[in-house]
Amino acid sequence: MNNEPIIIANGMIKPMTGEKEFVGSILVNEGKIAKILPCDFSEDETGRPENMPYSENTLKEVFGLSTDLNVKIISAQGKWVLPGYIDAHCHVGIGEEIFQYEGDDINEATDPLTPELRAIDGINPEDEGFRDARLGGVTAAFTCPGSANVIGGTGVVVKTAGRVVEEMILREPAGLKVAFGENPKVVYGEQKKMPMTRMGTAALLRQALVDAQNYREKLEQGKTDPDKLPERDLGLETIKLVLEKKIPLRAHAHRADDIMTAIRIAREFNVDLVLEHCTDGHKIADILQKYHYPAAIGPSFTNRAKVELKDRTFSTPGVLAKAGLKVAIMTDHSVTPIQYLPLCAAMAVRSGMDIEDALKAITIWPAEILGVADRIGSLAEGKDADIVIWDGEPLGFHSVPETVLINGTIVKPE
Template sequence: MIFIKNGKVFTMTGEVIENGSILIKDGKILEVGKDLVAPLDAEVIDAEGRMVLPGFIDAHCHLGMWEEGIGFEGSDGNEMVDPVTPHLRAIDGINPMDISFKEAYMGGVTTAVTGPGSANVIGGMFVALKTYGRRIDDMIIKEPVAMKIAFGENPKRVYESQKKSPITRMATAAILRESLFKAKNYLEKKELANEDPSKMPEYDMKMEALAKVLNREIPLKAHAHRADDIFTALRIAKEFDVDITLDHCTEGHLIADYLAEEGKGAIVGPTLSNRSKFELKNLTFDTPKILGEAGVKVAITTDSPVIPLQYLPICAGLAHKSGLDEMEALKAITINAAEIVGIDDRVGSIEIGKDADIVIFDSNPIKDIDCKTYMTIINGEIVYKN
């Protein structure tokens, strides 16, 4: 058991507990509050007034898919020979021993939602995992957690060079629709085979993967920067009655009223980067504030390795500097991120029964540039201490 005392505990459920305590047992949060008594057999950590937060969460990144300091040999995020690869699983391409994982949890990021890049119209399945461990199978929170799809410039650029479709936004949308229609037809044939086994279609790994989307087991995870691409993503999701998250959402501030009506969460970023392509011309740290004020639930992403994962709190801090409320900025990298991707039953807040992913900071990580991580706890285990 671990007992944290004398901390300023930000539960992210609306409560900030001065001189608060947290009791951790068997990797879970057992108690949270004031005036708790440490069990005799507990390891006691005196936070000494430090800021205590749930571990940070990046709701969209590519951690471990592109290894640090390696070129082709460590590049495993895009299978750029087929625009439709829903059957690919991120867990088969991640190296958890890459140094980026250690840097992430040293910076307070304990959960990463990571997966394929945006080269393909359908890229494959994302995973939500802890940033500490040696074996992916032991680090998983939820797998699969989403199906990556991409709109805009990236698929066009990749396949124009190969002289194959898609080279237009029309073709990107058409290929996605065609794939979802095929998967729907595949499921209908399987349903008929319940009565007549002779009608069972031949096993199709791609269709089986997309079936998880059509059955609403996982959402589409839509790479969409420009406003028109965001609307196309929403249009297709409605056509097939599937769930969707809006990732990057660079021009979300231009259509905040519409997005509020849609009721979908926005995962915004990476914003701490240059305008490397035309669809980023409206890039601004104002986006989270404007979306939040319109009533859109906002998470903030580094899109690691575009921005290293340990700088997630800096990204939240810059959004706060641009007008996003301080507590909302913290929510954007904790509970909001967890809720948008559907893992809030495990992580995102300091609540009884949730995973004991706790970070203690010497000062405020989104306001103080020299803030240091004092301690990181993942699954009830101290994995880093400054």
Template structure:
């Protein structure tokens, strides 16, 4: 067993301790609370003056699929040959040796969602993984966490250049509706034939989409502009499916509509140039406006679009632009865990959860803060003291 003692503990579960205690046992958190003298058989690490909090979670990246420093060979996140590819699986493309994972760990990011890009109307299955492991299979927390969808400029541009559909926003929405209708018909036919003990020919695309239709996983919808956000909310109502808003750049314009939908928003990457029309209204005010309106907000890097290692910087800039400080910390810990459906294991410091922790030398939202220790599954994977 191992105990971190006398540091400021931010549990992200509604409690904090100015002088706390965290005990780790067999890869799990055994105890969290105010400081007391640990049992005699426990290894003790004094973190006085430090801040202990859950490992950070980046809710939207392409780590391991868009590999750092490899150029074309490392880009496996967009299959730009068919706009409808829900059956592609991120797990089959992730390289655990991508330098991005080591960079993430070094900076306190212990969990990420990684998955396909936004070239296709339906792009494939995303996964939640730890940032430490020899194989992707041992890194997986949940697979899949959703199916990627994309609205707006990206699919329009990709397929317009190929002189095929979709080249308009109308076609993007129409192709998505067609795919969902086909999935509904597929499920109905499958159930009827199985009930009559008749042979049924499976379809991999439809099997993936069926999980969305049945409400087992959400559609993770890339949408920057307000009108594109409203389109996905409209489609979600039509098919009674779960959705998460990915990017949500103009979400501040329609905050009330998003609140009414009950849909969470994963906002970012905001520390970019306005490199395309959809980003002309991007601002760090967006997460604060949405959060104050009642939307559950997480922040993202969209790595490699902007680096995963600066996740706390993005949270700090959101606070600078009006986001509540506690909500900003939640946006990189417990909120993404809840949105991804992995909060039973990560996102907060509570007994029974995975022992994923990060120790900062000061306030994590201070631009000068440094990560001193990182634990994943109770193992000290980074110690920069």
């Protein structure tokens, strides 16, 4: 962590908390946003601005800092200052780009039910994807197991900088990955074992949830009668967290019928749910509106690699946002490289999404969906200093992140 205070001076600040952007300066200290000060543009008697953006000589004074304190000042005049972007669903760190078998830890495709797996145990902080993310202005991500299994394991929210994963964790576990549709059918159908059908996938998931309900009941009984205590089961312990609404199901579902199966099971067991991919969501937006489950949408920067993607479109996040759903735009890295997250949001705008909603879909909304909005996703005093200075409008195709801070430490330029 950088112990030297940093002042980001005179930038166009977009907090992502509902208030309009404004010219101002940000004091970063001990990894947090210590103070945000708008510039004073009050008019004198001639009608001209009385105080232009603060000069470097007065910045310490206006922030109440000692004049002899060492402070790094970064000029952001004429530039945009936003919270770091958040990828709501990817496989960075557990599916390394350069390595094939050696770096592929996405799927434990040997058993359709593996709730005991934890993405945290497969993350390599030296994966080049993390560096690409930082340089692209993506400062946090939810990384999770893949979709080969009906239950794949738990995902984790991490910062995209750190020497070891323990330095990167924001929330762990942050959701239990489950999968519907083609992937479990293909993987286990080839092995001639269940599930070979969508019915089989749903049945296995339901039974696992029932088993966890029984496990929880036995644990309760064991509090008064030790003879009834069950043997410890790591997988059932994880599913129990879902039943207790401590973490949501993160349900891989592309096709409309698979989306509805995920919703049907979530309602049967009264658990929280995040719809992952939600490729056909635009087709049933009016129906999804009734349930209000959030959705992490993407990847859309791909070809139609399988039947489930035949109707994929960049218009989906905009349609669902207009329907009142909380949406996040995601890359599914390395399907779409993580540094192109802002381009995915820009393409959604091109396809009809409101630009403010598109920015929310890669900042505050994924932070809320992931349960970490108290720390990241917006620029507010007391939050983590994950800040990006853009040389142009934040979703402009030509805009580049000039300076990136994570936990108050400058990670770009390196």
